[in-house]
Amino acid sequence: MSSEAKQILTTDGIPLEVSLKKAERKNKVKAFLLVAPLLLFLVITYIFPIGEMFTRSIDDKMITNMLPKTFKEMENWDGQELPPEEVFSAFYYDYKALVEKQEHGKLGQRLNKEKNGFNSTTKRLFRNIKRKKIDESASFKEQMMKVHKNWGKVEYWQAIKRTAPPYTLAKYLKGMDMYYAADGSIAQVDEDRRIHRILWLRTLEIAFFVTLFCFAMGYPIAHLLATLPMKYSNLLMICVLLPFWTSLLVRTASWMILLQQQGVVNDFFVMIGLVADDNRPEMMYNKVGTYVAMTQILLPFMVLPLYSVMKTISPSLMRAGKSLGGTPFVAFWKVYFPLTIPGIGAGCLLVFILAIGYYITPALVGGASGTLISNQIAYHMKTTLDWSFASAMGLMLLTGVLVVYWIYNKLVGVDNIKLG
Amino acid sequence: MALPSYTETRYRIWHYVYLAICAFVFFFLVAPLFVIFPLSFNAEEFLVFSEGMKNLDPDAFSLRWYKDMVYGTKNPWGLAAKNSFIIAIFATIGSIILGTLAALGLSSRHMPYKGIIMATLISPMIVPLIISGVAIFFFMAKVGLAATHTGIVFAHIILGTPFVVITVTATLSGFDHSVTRAAASLGSNPVNTFMKITLPLILPGVISGGLFAFVTSFDEVVVVLFLAGLENTTIPVQMWTGLREQLSPTILAVATCLIILSTLILISAELLRRRSERLRGINR
Numbered sequence: 001m002s003s004e005a006k007q008i009l010t011t012d013g014i015p016l017e018v019s020l021k022k023a024e025r026k027n028k029v030k031a032f033l034l035v036a037p038l039l040l041f042l043v044i045t046y047i048f049p050i051g052e053m054f055t056r057s058i059d060d061k062m063i064t065n066m067l068p069k070t071f072k073e074m075e076n077w078d079g080q081e082l083p084p085e086e087v088f089s090a091f092y093y094d095y096k097a098l099v100e101k102q103e104h105g106k107l108g109q110r111l112n113k114e115k116n117g118f119n120s121t122t123k124r125l126f127r128n129i130k131r132k133k134i135d136e137s138a139s140f141k142e143q144m145m146k147v148h149k150n151w152g153k154v155e156y157w158q159a160i161k162r163t164a165p166p167y168t169l170a171k172y173l174k175g176m177d178m179y180y181a182a183d184g185s186i187a188q189v190d191e192d193r194r195i196h197r198i199l200w201l202r203t204l205e206i207a208f209f210v211t212l213f214c215f216a217m218g219y220p221i222a223h224l225l226a227t228l229p230m231k232y233s234n235l236l237m238i239c240v241l242l243p244f245w246t247s248l249l250v251r252t253a254s255w256m257i258l259l260q261q262q263g264v265v266n267d268f269f270v271m272i273g274l275v276a277d278d279n280r281p282e283m284m285y286n287k288v289g290t291y292v293a294m295t296q297i298l299l300p301f302m303v304l305p306l307y308s309v310m311k312t313i314s315p316s317l318m319r320a321g322k323s324l325g326g327t328p329f330v331a332f333w334k335v336y337f338p339l340t341i342p343g344i345g346a347g348c349l350l351v352f353i354l355a356i357g358y359y360i361t362p363a364l365v366g367g368a369s370g371t372l373i374s375n376q377i378a379y380h381m382k383t384t385l386d387w388s389f390a391s392a393m394g395l396m397l398l399t400g401v402l403v404v405y406w407i408y409n410k411l412v413g414v415d416n417i418k419l420g
Numbered sequence: 421m422a423l424p425s426y427t428e429t430r431y432r433i434w435h436y437v438y439l440a441i442c443a444f445v446f447f448f449l450v451a452p453l454f455v456i457f458p459l460s461f462n463a464e465e466f467l468v469f470s471e472g473m474k475n476l477d478p479d480a481f482s483l484r485w486y487k488d489m490v491y492g493t494k495n496p497w498g499l500a501a502k503n504s505f506i507i508a509i510f511a512t513i514g515s516i517i518l519g520t521l522a523a524l525g526l527s528s529r530h531m532p533y534k535g536i537i538m539a540t541l542i543s544p545m546i547v548p549l550i551i552s553g554v555a556i557f558f559f560m561a562k563v564g565l566a567a568t569h570t571g572i573v574f575a576h577i578i579l580g581t582p583f584v585v586i587t588v589t590a591t592l593s594g595f596d597h598s599v600t601r602a603a604a605s606l607g608s609n610p611v612n613t614f615m616k617i618t619l620p621l622i623l624p625g626v627i628s629g630g631l632f633a634f635v636t637s638f639d640e641v642v643v644v645l646f647l648a649g650l651e652n653t654t655i656p657v658q659m660w661t662g663l664r665e666q667l668s669p670t671i672l673a674v675a676t677c678l679i680i681l682s683t684l685i686l687i688s689a690e691l692l693r694r695r696s697e698r699l700r701g702i703n704r
Binding site: 024035037046263 | 445456466524532541549551554635638678
């Protein structure tokens, strides 16, 4: 039987299938046009800038543009022994051009990051160029080696050669306490200078334990809220929602007051005789402060998803479990707890995601030992102004968060996030 | 939660232990907020309870920090409050418009690539604020909007829309689309249908999303720290500077005002939620 015979036509004589598809497409376009303004806005002001962070983090064009002749000559140099005269002369002319544009200082600083001692080495050359002490008709190689002995060391030329590619992963390596060694291989920073790895581990550790504490404290009260009669649970729910709606800075401020050495918590400990009055423990500006404050601040994000899942579990299930001979503990463990696992997953992942990127609270109550990776990013954005390093660290953190977000999306679905 | 009379002793004990744990957690959640109140009436300059306050001596209490907050000569709170409200109101309006439109599109069953688009629209809520701050700062600096109110409003629209999208999509999930079809069959054009039929029905969701957007903007400090100049300082930025530098009780007076404000917002959000559930017939 041919398909033509089965085709159904609409009143206009168009096949129904075509007509339906057309209507479908129209609806699709309509739906998409509604989303388009926000999507476009976000892509331009948010998604692209995050992409720009990536290009910024690997960008190393500045030096490539500063020494064009040198890098061209260096292509013919094997990098094993001192470069030939052509490289010296190319570098000399590149550098002279920079001196005329007054950009030689930037080059010195950039090279100094690659190899210590470069700043003074280039400055010596600068002074000699200024005083016109370099004879441009004679060998540059000999003259430069006379200006500073470092010009005669192959490591310094290897360092310049390493900066030739316009893109580099050096910032990412730095974020993991590694660097490019003289021969181009990847090396580890000395043991006592591995600050970033400590920070990453500490961020993970704090996020993990804060999630654990939130779970341990959030599960019982979510259960209570879900099983109490409505009129009591609504009242108690306010205890969860009030901190949720209160300014983060207000809550952090109250913890600063509570945890300080003359603060209420220490007063209480002295009163019950736990600590001596002249030996009050430091509870702020360290990890303890970060743990306590972050747990309280993130607790509502654990309770709310747990509560919304527990609310849907019928109490008759527990009764059935008990009537079938289970003790209350067995009934809870075998019947109730497995049913709450979606809520546990949602709450834990949400708290973990939020905790791993926390900035304000650790900065205020964390001190030196309680700060997280976010604080380091802010430090590089504001103090050292090393924006490309801040971008690299930010993207490393973002990758971690996106992995967790992806798991969250698989397990719970972003459209199942419940608020309030 | 009365226990049945046949409960064994050990479960009875466990039940009270459980209630005690819950009481402790509720205390842990709420008590910190209440430390602020009495200390903001402290007559002295320290952020600790003085002997006079512990003995409830009336002389130990005063309104001086509230006076300082309002009348203090070199106090930035007036400007900060003005900026905070202006920025938050415009950011809320922007978030509501963009977010509601997007939610309407997303709730249509014809929407293509729903999953990935939803994930993109929600992403500002998930991406750590510090990263959002850096990215938005790069953008605003490039287009010349850094250190302007407009730049901060745009930034807060980015951070606020996910909340509107989530709450409005949730409201629309219980929405009966036959009413809009009924309106259309009675000759109403789509705009009219939206204004007269859809909007009144989803209004609780829109407003509660707007409240989230307002609070997000009003409380946001990380992105503003990157974007703001001296002229664009907001209440959270002032609190941040105050907490880091000169910890003065004036901050506690401001904090008390903020707690009162958040209580008001909490009450309105709760009333809206209940109304919305009633309208959608969820509340059994």
